Amino acid sequence: MTDKEKKNFYCLDMFPYPSGSGLHVGHPRGYTATDVYTRFKKLQGYNVIHPMGWDAFGLPAENYAIKNKIHPSKVVEENVAHFKDQLNKFDLNYDWDREVNTTDPKYYRWTQFIFLKLFERGLAYESETPINFCPSCKTGLANEEVVGGKCERCGTAVERKNIRQWILKITEYADRLLEDLDGLDWPEPIKEMQKNWIGRSEGSNIVFDIKDSKDRIEVYTTRADTLYGCTWVVLAPEHQLVNKLKVESENQEEIDEYIQKSKNKSDLERTELQKEKTGVELKGIKAINPINGQEVAVWVADYVLGHYGTGAVMAVPAHDERDFEFAKKYNIEIIPSVVKSTGNYRSYLMGAEDISDQDLEKLDIIIVQKPESDVRKIEIPKDSIAKYEELITEKLSVGFWNEYVGEKIIFIFKHKDGQVERLEYKNENIDRINKLSAEFTNDTSGKTIIEDWLGEGADGYYQDYLLSTDYGILINSEEFDGLSSVDAKKKITEKLKESGHGDFTVNYKLRDWVFSRQRYWGEPIPIVHCEKCGIIAVSEKDLPVLLPHVEKYEPTGDGTSPLSNESDPAIAAWLNTTCPKCGGSAKRETNTMPQWAGSCWYYIAYLMKQGSDYVWERDKIDPWLPVDLYVGGAEHAVLHLLYSRFWHKVLYDEKLVGSIEPFQKLISVGTILGIDGVKMSKSRGNVIDPDPLIEKFGSDPLKMYELYIGPFSQPAKWSQNGIVGMHRFLQKVEKISDAEISSSNDKNLVPINKAIKKVTEDIESFSFNTAISTLIETFDLISTNSWDKPSAEIFLTLLSPFAPKMVEQVSQKIGMQMSVWPEFDSKFIADDKVTIAIQINGKVRDQIEIAIDELEQKVKELVLEREKIKSWILEAKIKKFIYIPGKIISIVV
């Protein structure tokens, strides 16, 4: 069936989940697109594979089965038959001999086989840490299946639950999954979503010793440059050290209570609601900032996540919004250590009656605002700062001070006796600055100057500079003062590394994949539990491990699988087995695989299909991979598309496939919405059934309308009237066969060649809507010219991918054979004469037909001779004459 001389093209649709409600008009949009595209590619001479199959394991079939007391296998069988029947009505060119079904034991034998490979490589492991659990679906969920704290499938708030489960180490492939995205021809937003999901971040681990103890707290930060601004450290409530430290602290009860409380919070409460931050200090425990030896408090707070980084963070309220909020609430000191670098300094100028606005302007100083007559908010360029200081030193009134804030913070105090004291805001000067400022203002509140700036009364003028999460220039950071954030991150971490208190590190948001489900309708995990040997893989020759046919398969909800219910004899017979290693008695793994397992490799299964069997042969697989074009919904951006990339890379490492990625080019299909503009769903009652439409108009007009409705990747509202237009058009085309067709007509050469070019480009770029517009226009044009045989044959070929049924009928009638996709002749594309517009002062006033290669001088003459142009220009002088050949003439008067 494949021709060695031709190039291969593998075009793949995301295979559907055969739901009970059947197809609605939204489903075939993607299928129609690949149908058009593959017919086009075949005419261009490619070997094309375009298969279809069924992703049939999973909850919907099982839930439906439970509700209606029909076995899931039966449900699936009926649904598949119904889906296939509906699809066939669309006349799509699928390779049905490659049809796959994930629930076929011959199929899932290989799904289990791949699991064994994962297991052998140590990429599948058993664990009993807390995971996401959906109380309604009664099963554990992967991180990717939790959307905003809710189950992706049913919308129930997920709980944290400790259950035994199988986990796949997808994190081991995080870097490769990230890096290889660059080579893929995928929509940018989808790549971006995967990048964000993997969430690589480069930072530093920093070790805080605990005072009078051997324990140390290791924190993860991406902002080591802000270390001097750290005023406390925070442990997540789950952090192991909490249990130890709480005993040594003065308020153990309070801490216990807090931990208990946050344990009871669901993920939704802890994150989604963005509640006010809470926490408890470990009183009496002090951590030591390794960069400067400062003692800082230690807190437990559940705004820190236990599973990310080290489960502990350093809090820098000046340069982190969460820490800032927390510091405000619990009244913790805020120390700025990075200042935004704009190149300017800011100052409030007071006590400077002798300094005029002109004095300042001479130094290029900007007076931002004059809130009161004796106060000026000013911005001083870096270059003027020395002169500004001179001015202040000379003219500031006694008993006042001036400070300016930028890459440094400088205070200039003018004492009563006229003596000037200049102090930089640095550790050794801070006490002195606070003392003087309090004295000068007779302030007895004991507030520090920084508190004053950042407090309630402040207007944010300095805060913009001092309390920013942006990168900037370090201040208040000893030897690192003046460095940029980027340099300082490096230098500070390097210094910490010398004393064993820190190092560079990388973290990912991506978490390992919770792979087991406590449900019946899935692939059994091919593992046995032997009392003597422990966890043992089923040997490959014993695959598949068949899913036993049982009558009762309701989920238990207690974290065990329905397949562990030994009171059912059918289950007991399956469950009790022998250990492949020692031959002793053993029990089968009762968890099943998640819905995603079967879809992780189905694109390979199509290539393996031989009759009803699947055979893994590299020479049958490699010539087709990676998939050349994959079309499906964007909703799978981080689930299916990430999981199958992971599996594919493992298969590559196993030398079972030859490519590093499964899907080279991806195009996402926009959802078709109901007439009311919302997603079609049974419960809303806005579902449009395609069957009656096909009956009334036929498959061609419906398919064409699916593509004509709008840009392919954008969502589109269904309109019941739209098909009529396509139907009318096709009816007109059908009449070609009745009309007089001449043997040739030169007038048609230009339009038909232009059509070849445009339609070819548009199909190639999935711009089907404009391809169809072009076909309609071309048809109308040639119909007025009258048809000739060559044009009719080309036109019908161009139309054939869109309306295969109709075109076939017509071509038989007029006795043509369609074989190859036409190529345009460029000599008929470029016209020798063009009509272009003449603009006067930017407004179109006239049109002129001229030769495409006419010289500018001649064009100018022709244009200025025209009565219409004369009447617009009148006596005015022509300032400019612009001529862009083939585009426009623009006259400015």
Added chain:
RNA sequence: GGGCAAGUGGCGGAACUGGUAUACGCGUAGGUCUCAAAAACCUAUGGCCGUAAGGUCUUGUGGGUUCGAUUCCCACCUUGCCCACCA
């Protein structure tokens, strides 16, 4: 809150790297055919002024760059999608 995408007639939408905005389709109006209706076909169809010729305004809002902006830049408004305490 952050990221991304998008705002064009009554509606779906078109417009290449800045060059005649509203292609194509739907709908609507008038007409042809018909005893009548449906279907089909033909004509017209962005708003305003005008009998007309023609003029004038118009691509979410407000600015800017340009001979010229739906397209580029800035600010704002609206909608959709994704992520959401990831330190």
